[in-house]
Amino acid sequence: MAAKNTESDGLNIPNRIDALPVRRPGPVVAGVIVAFLAVMLIYGMVTNERFEWNIVWKYLFNENVLAGIGWTLWITVLSMVIATVLAVILAVMRKSINPVLRGVSWFFIWFFRGTPVYTQLVFWGLFSVLVPRLGLGIPFTSVEFWSIDSQNVVTAFRAAVIGLALNEAAYLSEIVRAGLEAVDPGQAEAAEALGMRRSLIMRRIILPQAMRIIIPPTGNETIGMLKTTSLVLAVPFTLDLQFATNAIANRIYKPIPLLIVACFWYLLITSILMVIQSRLEKYGSSGVCVGVDHWSGLLVIGVRGVVGRVLRI
Template sequence: MSSVSMDQPVSMDKSAPEAIPVRRTKPISHWLWGLLALVLVVVAAIGVANNKNLDYGVVGHYMFNSNILHGLLLTLVLAISAEVLATIIGIVVAYGRLSSKPVFRTICWVYTWVFRSVPTIVQILILGNIALFIPSITIRIPLTDVTVLDADTNSLISSFAAALIALALHDGAYNAEIFRSGITAIGRGQYEASNALGLTWWQMQRKVVLPQAVRIVIPPYTSQFITLIKLTSLVSVLAVGDLLTEAQNISNNNQRTIELLIVASVWFLLVTSIASVGQYFIEKRLGRSTRRAV
């Protein structure tokens, strides 16, 4: 019986068949469901286009109406201003939720609990009618008779201000949870490395924690902003002159309610679509910078 040397290379059997790549195909049911969905969309579009109760000439006429454009501008100003305030509130409350002080944690938890639980329109109505239970606002210096502010609530808080505050407080509660999740997602090693470098708490948050947390929170944060844009339609209950309010005012005069609602819907669709495209490019940019860092 011949022995085989360990130094002798073992020949490979080149006649063995190569692995055949498996090509997965979608079941025929997937194509059928997709075709059915397409047919339903086409049928619905044709039905809307041929509906004689809709006057598309009215839609086109008021699409660029000066009142509609003014309402659109006010809606954008309201959404952007509320988002700026909500971002500041969200960051502060997020760190409050993570504070080592039980009092701060409790206050911030109660805030997020209340403003995430109460419907947005209820919050807007409460802020819009705040003068009913706080007729005037007076601020005095303690232990003195010096009055810093004494004004009627209605004159101090306009309908626009009430809508802005309500949206900011509501959105700030959601942003707080978004930022808190992003901050807590940062690994403990980042904190240990920052301490090893001798960074202060503020330097660590500004240079290490927040830049990494931003990459994590961008998708839910921008999605929440798109939701806020749509929530601005609720402030029409205060008649602040937003897009939906202007559309309703015009429809009250010409009795073309559906047509004016279509006008408002088209503008909301356009604005939210632009925001969604911006979200895509921001995520793509941040993802590219992350890959480069790795």
């Protein structure tokens, strides 16, 4: 007869197995190795005199560097706002029943995705050379009602914003289109059955649901835009963070410490943007779920009412 084991909980269970937890040395070993490598890296960076940490600290809060941060953020925000608006328009055009609108959207995306952003910025920097004056008049004639120097309109700052925004809009439009296509087409059909206009359906039903898919990659594109602003020297725009640190490095002949300064600020701003992106994803997911339930309920009630009226007739 099998022996009975008396446990601390007071239960007598015959042939009870005293199981031991499985030992997993892998995480411990990996943690030790990573910690050892991290300590080696930190020690090497701290003790290496070529990093010149005193220079890094001296210029970390330099007024030109701080001003460059402000310009970098300003370019990023303006470019992303313009790019987002253009991306939504391009995505809607891409899904339009009008073949001309679809063709224009396809050509825009094809061109700006197919050429390097640096090359585009160079062209925008040469805009005043290509088009010296902007004016209004009768096309194909010499009659001109109003004109202005293009240098006064397309400044270096505006050229940088326009160049980055147009390039980013081509990529964002594909993200928006993917989000729109992820929404069940049956909801748009139900809304049309209620007599809602296409613009209203897109604004009130499709876009709110698509935002859950659009927001995460848009956050990544915003972070990418922040780093892409370092290319505006091609315009040339000479007030951003990268140029400010390069200018100081060229003046004092200390490129490595100033590169560390630029890396520090880019990493700090990127980390803040990642936190904001995470919060927006959580907020968007919860908000979209509520919006979907609300609109779906209204659509179901409305369709049932329409079907009921038809059957009564």
